[in-house]
Amino acid sequence: MNRSEINVFCPATIANISCGFDVLGVALDSVGDGMVVRKRAEKGITIVKLEGQKLPMETALNVAGVAGLALLEKSDYEGGFDIEINKKIKAGSGIGSSAASASGAVWAMNELLERPFTKLELVEFAMEGERLASGVAHADNVAPAIFGSFTLVRSYAPLDIVPIPSPSELYATVIHPQIEVKTSDSRKILKTNITLKEGIKQWGNLGGLVAGLFTQDYALIGRSLEDHIVEPIRSILIPGFDQVKSGAMHAGALGCGISGSGPSIFAFSKGQDTANKVAASMKKVYRNIGIEYDVHVSKINSQGVREMRT
Incomplete structure (x- = not known):
């Protein structure tokens, strides 16, 4: 046609x-x-x-x-x-x-x-x-x-x-604090060399995450959502990041991290109810800090x- x-x-x-x-x-x-x-x-x-x-x-x-x-x-x-x-x-x-x-x-x-x-x-x-x-x-x-x-x-x-493929019950919660972090700027602060020890930890998590997605192993997905290289540096640019991550995990998220170059923060959860609880915990942090925000709870597309x- x-x-x-x-x-x-x-x-x-x-x-x-x-x-x-x-x-x-x-x-x-x-x-x-x-x-x-x-x-x-x-x-x-x-x-x-x-x-x-x-x-x-x-x-x-x-x-x-x-x-x-x-x-x-x-x-x-x-x-x-x-x-x-x-x-x-x-x-x-x-x-x-x-x-x-x-x-x-x-x-x-x-x-x-x-x-x-x-x-x-x-x-x-x-x-x-x-x-x-x-x-x-x-x-x-x-x-x-x-x-x-x-x-x-x-x-x-x-x-x-x-x-x-995405596991059928996997949901994402994303909070966007109303500040701007340009990708070009956030790339400039990254280190260009890593140690072999750091690389091995990162490769293990990446392999574990991919395996967890294919096998719908939510626990493995959660254990693998770790970043030892980029997150410690970029998180400095995001107000309240540590509190948001801690609150999300306490609310039942599988894992939590920086979305792209930030400032948005994402969390994965098993089931929409948990994803909504994670959203509530994220909102609380930025309400207390006094930063405007947008929150999205979404199934995987x-x-x-x-x-x-x-």
């Missing part, structure tokens, strides 16, 4: 997931942007409408535009696209705002062109949007946004994405970007 317009949901994502820095991510089901993409005869891409946030509408300065141009460059399509974006994920929130825009744009364009590109190729296009946003073409947000569920970036050269039927 040759269509000229599509309306899509572009999911928020959690990247790194404690032990999986730059290689592990997961898509959320209840948080995301809206996007409408239309085919047109004229070559190129135009952001014709952008609601929700003040972000650049110039194609070359917008992650959706840059990702879309990367797709067009490899496409036989002689026309172009107009894009409308309803930004509900705040930039700098740590839950994949730029990834949602980049992934949604290329997924929608691919659908309108009757799917000439694979999901792996769509990830490569979307990574160009991430390069614009953070200076690094990382895939740990865009991969789950496009593939759905959890994804492991096994390799960047060549790009190799491994889809990972198994599909990724999807069409919204009207």
